[in-house]
Amino acid sequence: MASYELQPFKRFDAIHLVSAIEQQNTIINVGFWVRDPMQLIEWPESTQYKLSRADFLWENSCFEIFIGVKNEDFYREINLSPSETWQSYQFEEYRYPENVPPILATDIELIELKRTHYGLNAVLDLQLFLTTHQLQVSDIYIGLAAIFKTAQGTQYYAIQHSSPEPDFHNKRDWLHEF
Template sequence: MASYDLNAFDRRFEAISIVGAIEQQGPYSLNVGFWLRDPNQYIQWPKLVTSNPRQDFLWEHSCFEIFIGVHGEDFYREINLSPSQAWQAYQFEEYRYPEDMPPKAAYDIELNQLKRTHYGMNVSINLAEFMLQHKLSWSNLYLGLSAVMKTSQGDHYYAMQHSSPNADFHNKRDWLHQF
Protein backbone atom coordinates (compact mmCIF):
# COMPACT_ATOMS: atom_id res chain seq x y z
CA MET A 1 0.00 0.00 0.00
CA ALA A 2 1.32 3.44 -0.94
CA SER A 3 0.29 6.56 0.96
CA TYR A 4 0.48 10.23 0.07
CA ASP A 5 0.03 13.44 2.03
CA LEU A 6 -2.40 15.57 0.07
CA ASN A 7 -1.31 19.20 0.12
CA ALA A 8 -3.65 22.16 0.40
CA PHE A 9 -3.41 24.52 -2.57
CA ASP A 10 -3.43 27.36 -0.03
CA ARG A 11 -0.32 26.29 1.88
CA ARG A 12 -1.18 28.70 4.72
CA PHE A 13 -4.25 26.60 5.55
CA GLU A 14 -2.96 23.89 7.88
CA ALA A 15 -6.09 23.23 9.94
CA ILE A 16 -7.02 20.09 7.99
CA SER A 17 -4.70 17.31 6.86
CA ILE A 18 -5.53 14.53 4.41
CA VAL A 19 -3.63 11.34 3.60
CA GLY A 20 -4.60 9.13 0.68
CA ALA A 21 -3.62 5.46 0.42
CA ILE A 22 -3.75 3.27 -2.70
CA GLU A 23 -3.73 -0.51 -2.83
CA GLN A 24 -4.11 -2.80 -5.83
CA GLN A 25 -6.42 -5.69 -4.94
CA GLY A 26 -6.56 -8.59 -7.31
CA PRO A 27 -6.28 -8.31 -11.07
CA TYR A 28 -8.73 -5.41 -11.51
CA SER A 29 -9.76 -3.98 -8.13
CA LEU A 30 -8.39 -0.86 -6.53
CA ASN A 31 -8.80 0.14 -2.89
CA VAL A 32 -8.32 3.78 -1.89
CA GLY A 33 -8.63 5.27 1.57
CA PHE A 34 -8.67 8.91 2.58
CA TRP A 35 -7.73 9.75 6.17
CA LEU A 36 -8.70 13.16 7.49
CA ARG A 37 -7.60 15.17 10.47
CA ASP A 38 -9.97 18.06 11.21
CA PRO A 39 -9.59 18.82 14.94
CA ASN A 40 -11.52 22.10 14.67
CA GLN A 41 -14.36 20.43 12.75
CA TYR A 42 -14.25 22.94 9.90
CA ILE A 43 -15.37 20.51 7.19
CA GLN A 44 -18.98 20.79 6.06
CA TRP A 45 -20.20 17.25 5.44
CA PRO A 46 -23.05 16.42 3.03
CA LYS A 47 -25.91 14.32 4.35
CA LEU A 48 -25.55 10.55 4.01
CA VAL A 49 -27.44 8.74 1.27
CA THR A 50 -28.10 5.03 0.91
CA SER A 51 -27.19 2.54 -1.81
CA ASN A 52 -24.24 4.53 -3.30
CA PRO A 53 -26.13 6.32 -6.10
CA ARG A 54 -24.36 7.88 -9.06
CA GLN A 55 -24.74 11.66 -8.85
CA ASP A 56 -23.24 14.56 -10.77
CA PHE A 57 -21.68 17.77 -9.44
CA LEU A 58 -20.33 16.13 -6.28
CA TRP A 59 -17.34 18.49 -6.41
CA GLU A 60 -19.69 21.35 -5.44
CA HIS A 61 -19.56 19.93 -1.91
CA SER A 62 -16.84 18.17 0.06
CA CYS A 63 -15.62 15.47 -2.31
CA PHE A 64 -12.69 13.10 -2.83
CA GLU A 65 -11.38 12.42 -6.33
CA ILE A 66 -9.31 9.76 -8.06
CA PHE A 67 -7.83 10.40 -11.50
CA ILE A 68 -6.69 7.44 -13.61
CA GLY A 69 -4.24 8.15 -16.42
CA VAL A 70 -2.75 5.78 -18.98
CA HIS A 71 0.93 6.11 -19.92
CA GLY A 72 1.29 7.36 -23.49
CA GLU A 73 -2.43 8.12 -23.90
CA ASP A 74 -4.48 11.32 -23.67
CA PHE A 75 -7.71 9.76 -22.33
CA TYR A 76 -8.33 9.41 -18.61
CA ARG A 77 -11.00 8.82 -15.99
CA GLU A 78 -12.12 10.92 -13.03
CA ILE A 79 -13.91 9.32 -10.09
CA ASN A 80 -15.77 11.54 -7.61
CA LEU A 81 -16.55 10.17 -4.15
CA SER A 82 -18.79 12.08 -1.79
CA PRO A 83 -18.77 11.67 1.98
CA SER A 84 -22.56 11.36 1.45
CA GLN A 85 -21.63 7.96 -0.09
CA ALA A 86 -22.75 9.02 -3.59
CA TRP A 87 -20.26 8.68 -6.43
CA GLN A 88 -19.69 9.19 -10.15
CA ALA A 89 -17.08 8.34 -12.78
CA TYR A 90 -16.34 10.52 -15.82
CA GLN A 91 -14.44 9.92 -19.06
CA PHE A 92 -12.25 12.44 -20.82
CA GLU A 93 -10.61 12.08 -24.23
CA GLU A 94 -7.86 14.57 -23.32
CA TYR A 95 -7.26 17.41 -20.86
CA ARG A 96 -10.75 18.53 -19.73
CA TYR A 97 -12.26 17.47 -23.09
CA PRO A 98 -15.06 17.15 -23.87
CA GLU A 99 -16.04 20.27 -21.98
CA ASP A 100 -19.60 19.11 -21.22
CA MET A 101 -21.05 19.86 -17.79
CA PRO A 102 -21.50 17.49 -16.23
CA PRO A 103 -18.78 15.52 -18.00
CA LYS A 104 -19.72 12.31 -19.83
CA ALA A 105 -20.25 9.49 -17.33
CA ALA A 106 -17.87 6.52 -17.55
CA TYR A 107 -19.67 3.22 -17.25
CA ASP A 108 -16.51 1.14 -17.69
CA ILE A 109 -15.71 1.66 -14.00
CA GLU A 110 -17.86 0.12 -11.28
CA LEU A 111 -18.08 0.55 -7.56
CA ASN A 112 -17.48 -2.45 -5.31
CA GLN A 113 -17.94 -0.54 -2.07
CA LEU A 114 -17.91 3.05 -0.82
CA LYS A 115 -18.33 4.09 2.76
CA ARG A 116 -17.66 7.01 4.99
CA THR A 117 -15.65 5.91 7.99
CA HIS A 118 -14.69 7.47 11.30
CA TYR A 119 -11.36 8.49 9.70
CA GLY A 120 -12.65 9.66 6.29
CA MET A 121 -13.59 7.56 3.24
CA ASN A 122 -12.83 4.14 1.86
CA VAL A 123 -13.61 2.91 -1.64
CA SER A 124 -13.12 -0.28 -3.60
CA ILE A 125 -13.39 0.18 -7.36
CA ASN A 126 -13.68 -2.42 -10.12
CA LEU A 127 -11.58 -1.40 -13.14
CA ALA A 128 -12.05 -4.69 -15.06
CA GLU A 129 -14.07 -3.33 -17.98
CA PHE A 130 -11.86 -0.22 -18.32
CA MET A 131 -8.63 -2.24 -18.23
CA LEU A 132 -9.84 -5.07 -20.48
CA GLN A 133 -11.43 -2.76 -23.06
CA HIS A 134 -8.18 -0.79 -23.44
CA LYS A 135 -5.90 -3.84 -22.96
CA LEU A 136 -4.24 -2.32 -19.89
CA SER A 137 -2.17 -3.77 -17.09
CA TRP A 138 -1.48 -2.07 -13.77
CA SER A 139 1.90 -0.88 -15.09
CA ASN A 140 0.08 1.15 -17.78
CA LEU A 141 -1.80 3.18 -15.16
CA TYR A 142 -0.94 6.11 -12.94
CA LEU A 143 -3.19 7.81 -10.39
CA GLY A 144 -3.84 11.17 -8.87
CA LEU A 145 -5.65 11.71 -5.59
CA SER A 146 -7.34 14.97 -4.70
CA ALA A 147 -10.08 16.46 -2.55
CA VAL A 148 -12.35 19.48 -2.41
CA MET A 149 -13.15 20.42 1.17
CA LYS A 150 -16.02 22.80 1.84
CA THR A 151 -15.29 24.29 5.23
CA SER A 152 -16.48 27.07 7.50
CA GLN A 153 -13.19 28.73 6.47
CA GLY A 154 -13.96 28.58 2.72
CA ASP A 155 -13.22 26.04 0.01
CA HIS A 156 -9.88 24.24 0.11
CA TYR A 157 -8.31 22.07 -2.58
CA TYR A 158 -5.97 19.18 -1.80
CA ALA A 159 -3.82 17.14 -4.18
CA MET A 160 -0.65 15.07 -4.28
CA GLN A 161 1.05 18.18 -5.62
CA HIS A 162 0.01 21.47 -7.25
CA SER A 163 2.16 22.45 -10.23
CA SER A 164 -0.34 24.85 -11.87
CA PRO A 165 -0.90 28.49 -10.90
CA ASN A 166 -4.48 27.54 -9.92
CA ALA A 167 -5.79 24.39 -8.26
CA ASP A 168 -6.13 22.01 -11.23
CA PHE A 169 -6.79 18.37 -10.46
CA HIS A 170 -6.78 17.51 -14.20
CA ASN A 171 -3.06 18.34 -14.51
CA LYS A 172 -1.48 14.93 -15.15
CA ARG A 173 1.92 16.11 -13.85
CA ASP A 174 0.35 16.02 -10.39
CA TRP A 175 -0.79 12.37 -10.61
CA LEU A 176 2.11 10.75 -8.82
CA HIS A 177 1.13 7.15 -8.09
CA GLN A 178 2.73 4.53 -10.36
CA PHE A 179 2.06 0.80 -10.20
Protein backbone atom coordinates in the same frame (compact mmCIF):
# COMPACT_ATOMS: atom_id res chain seq x y z
CA MET B 1 0.40 -0.10 -0.18
CA ALA B 2 1.49 3.44 -0.95
CA SER B 3 0.44 6.45 1.09
CA TYR B 4 0.51 10.16 0.36
CA GLU B 5 0.07 13.23 2.47
CA LEU B 6 -2.14 15.37 0.25
CA GLN B 7 -1.16 19.01 0.14
CA PRO B 8 -3.51 22.00 0.33
CA PHE B 9 -3.33 24.31 -2.68
CA LYS B 10 -2.79 27.27 -0.38
CA ARG B 11 -1.29 26.91 3.06
CA PHE B 12 -4.01 25.63 5.37
CA ASP B 13 -2.77 23.94 8.54
CA ALA B 14 -6.20 23.32 10.10
CA ILE B 15 -6.91 20.15 8.08
CA HIS B 16 -4.55 17.29 7.27
CA LEU B 17 -5.29 14.61 4.70
CA VAL B 18 -3.50 11.33 4.08
CA SER B 19 -4.48 8.87 1.40
CA ALA B 20 -3.41 5.30 0.77
CA ILE B 21 -3.87 3.11 -2.24
CA GLU B 22 -3.39 -0.60 -2.71
CA GLN B 23 -3.98 -2.79 -5.70
CA GLN B 24 -4.82 -6.46 -6.08
CA ASN B 25 -5.24 -7.58 -9.68
CA THR B 26 -7.75 -5.12 -11.18
CA ILE B 27 -9.14 -3.99 -7.81
CA ILE B 28 -7.90 -0.82 -6.15
CA ASN B 29 -8.67 0.14 -2.59
CA VAL B 30 -8.29 3.84 -1.74
CA GLY B 31 -8.57 5.27 1.75
CA PHE B 32 -8.68 8.91 2.75
CA TRP B 33 -7.86 9.82 6.37
CA VAL B 34 -8.90 13.32 7.41
CA ARG B 35 -7.74 15.14 10.53
CA ASP B 36 -9.99 18.14 11.17
CA PRO B 37 -9.68 18.89 14.90
CA MET B 38 -11.59 22.18 14.67
CA GLN B 39 -14.35 20.48 12.62
CA LEU B 40 -14.18 23.06 9.84
CA ILE B 41 -15.27 20.73 7.03
CA GLU B 42 -18.88 20.99 5.93
CA TRP B 43 -19.80 17.38 5.14
CA PRO B 44 -22.68 16.55 2.77
CA GLU B 45 -25.66 14.81 4.30
CA SER B 46 -25.86 11.05 3.94
CA THR B 47 -28.30 9.77 1.38
CA GLN B 48 -30.64 6.84 1.64
CA TYR B 49 -29.51 5.78 -1.84
CA LYS B 50 -26.09 4.35 -0.97
CA LEU B 51 -23.73 3.82 -3.90
CA SER B 52 -26.01 5.73 -6.26
CA ARG B 53 -24.57 7.96 -8.94
CA ALA B 54 -24.92 11.74 -8.76
CA ASP B 55 -23.43 14.64 -10.69
CA PHE B 56 -21.84 17.83 -9.36
CA LEU B 57 -20.42 16.14 -6.26
CA TRP B 58 -17.45 18.54 -6.46
CA GLU B 59 -19.79 21.36 -5.44
CA ASN B 60 -19.60 19.96 -1.89
CA SER B 61 -16.83 18.28 0.05
CA CYS B 62 -15.73 15.23 -1.92
CA PHE B 63 -12.76 13.04 -2.77
CA GLU B 64 -11.49 12.43 -6.30
CA ILE B 65 -9.46 9.78 -8.08
CA PHE B 66 -8.01 10.36 -11.53
CA ILE B 67 -6.93 7.42 -13.68
CA GLY B 68 -4.51 8.24 -16.48
CA VAL B 69 -2.97 5.97 -19.09
CA LYS B 70 0.72 6.17 -19.91
CA ASN B 71 1.36 7.69 -23.36
CA GLU B 72 -2.36 8.34 -23.90
CA ASP B 73 -4.52 11.46 -23.59
CA PHE B 74 -7.77 9.86 -22.34
CA TYR B 75 -8.49 9.47 -18.63
CA ARG B 76 -11.19 8.93 -16.03
CA GLU B 77 -12.31 11.10 -13.11
CA ILE B 78 -14.06 9.44 -10.18
CA ASN B 79 -15.88 11.58 -7.61
CA LEU B 80 -16.60 10.04 -4.20
CA SER B 81 -18.89 11.80 -1.79
CA PRO B 82 -19.01 11.23 1.97
CA SER B 83 -22.79 11.04 1.39
CA GLU B 84 -21.87 7.65 -0.15
CA THR B 85 -22.83 8.69 -3.67
CA TRP B 86 -20.36 8.67 -6.54
CA GLN B 87 -19.80 9.35 -10.21
CA SER B 88 -17.30 8.45 -12.91
CA TYR B 89 -16.53 10.61 -15.95
CA GLN B 90 -14.58 10.08 -19.16
CA PHE B 91 -12.34 12.55 -20.92
CA GLU B 92 -10.63 12.16 -24.30
CA GLU B 93 -7.92 14.64 -23.35
CA TYR B 94 -7.34 17.48 -20.88
CA ARG B 95 -10.84 18.57 -19.77
CA TYR B 96 -12.30 17.56 -23.16
CA PRO B 97 -15.07 17.23 -24.04
CA GLU B 98 -16.14 20.30 -22.12
CA ASN B 99 -19.62 19.04 -21.20
CA VAL B 100 -20.92 19.99 -17.76
CA PRO B 101 -21.47 17.60 -16.19
CA PRO B 102 -18.82 15.61 -18.08
CA ILE B 103 -19.66 12.48 -20.05
CA LEU B 104 -20.51 9.53 -17.83
CA ALA B 105 -18.01 6.65 -17.76
CA THR B 106 -19.44 3.19 -17.26
CA ASP B 107 -16.21 1.20 -17.44
CA ILE B 108 -15.24 1.67 -13.77
CA GLU B 109 -17.17 -0.37 -11.20
CA LEU B 110 -17.60 0.83 -7.65
CA ILE B 111 -17.62 -2.18 -5.35
CA GLU B 112 -17.70 -0.38 -2.02
CA LEU B 113 -17.91 3.20 -0.78
CA LYS B 114 -17.99 3.76 2.93
CA ARG B 115 -17.82 6.84 5.09
CA THR B 116 -15.72 6.01 8.12
CA HIS B 117 -14.90 7.76 11.38
CA TYR B 118 -11.57 8.78 9.82
CA GLY B 119 -12.77 9.77 6.32
CA LEU B 120 -13.70 7.62 3.36
CA ASN B 121 -12.84 4.26 1.83
CA ALA B 122 -13.55 3.15 -1.74
CA VAL B 123 -13.00 -0.09 -3.60
CA LEU B 124 -13.03 0.09 -7.39
CA ASP B 125 -12.76 -2.57 -10.07
CA LEU B 126 -10.90 -1.43 -13.19
CA GLN B 127 -11.33 -4.69 -15.12
CA LEU B 128 -13.72 -3.36 -17.78
CA PHE B 129 -11.68 -0.17 -18.28
CA LEU B 130 -8.47 -2.18 -18.67
CA THR B 131 -10.03 -4.80 -20.95
CA THR B 132 -11.81 -2.27 -23.16
CA HIS B 133 -8.59 -0.34 -23.78
CA GLN B 134 -6.32 -3.43 -23.82
CA LEU B 135 -4.32 -2.21 -20.85
CA GLN B 136 -2.43 -3.72 -17.95
CA VAL B 137 -2.54 -2.23 -14.46
CA SER B 138 1.07 -1.17 -15.00
CA ASP B 139 -0.12 1.08 -17.89
CA ILE B 140 -2.06 3.41 -15.58
CA TYR B 141 -1.23 6.05 -13.04
CA ILE B 142 -3.38 7.66 -10.39
CA GLY B 143 -4.05 11.13 -9.04
CA LEU B 144 -5.68 11.58 -5.64
CA ALA B 145 -7.44 14.77 -4.58
CA ALA B 146 -10.10 16.27 -2.34
CA ILE B 147 -12.26 19.36 -2.16
CA PHE B 148 -13.33 20.53 1.27
CA LYS B 149 -16.00 23.14 1.80
CA THR B 150 -15.11 24.76 5.10
CA ALA B 151 -16.11 27.63 7.31
CA GLN B 152 -12.97 29.35 5.97
CA GLY B 153 -13.67 28.77 2.27
CA THR B 154 -13.06 25.96 -0.18
CA GLN B 155 -9.80 24.04 0.26
CA TYR B 156 -8.20 21.95 -2.50
CA TYR B 157 -5.92 19.02 -1.67
CA ALA B 158 -3.82 16.86 -4.02
CA ILE B 159 -0.61 14.85 -4.03
CA GLN B 160 0.98 17.97 -5.53
CA HIS B 161 -0.11 21.18 -7.25
CA SER B 162 1.94 22.28 -10.25
CA SER B 163 -0.56 24.71 -11.80
CA PRO B 164 -1.05 28.37 -10.81
CA GLU B 165 -4.68 27.55 -9.90
CA PRO B 166 -6.12 24.37 -8.34
CA ASP B 167 -6.32 21.89 -11.23
CA PHE B 168 -6.87 18.23 -10.43
CA HIS B 169 -6.90 17.45 -14.19
CA ASN B 170 -3.21 18.28 -14.51
CA LYS B 171 -1.58 14.90 -15.20
CA ARG B 172 1.79 16.11 -13.89
CA ASP B 173 0.23 15.83 -10.43
CA TRP B 174 -0.90 12.21 -10.80
CA LEU B 175 2.07 10.53 -9.20
CA HIS B 176 0.95 7.05 -8.14
CA GLU B 177 2.05 4.20 -10.42
CA PHE B 178 1.59 0.47 -9.95
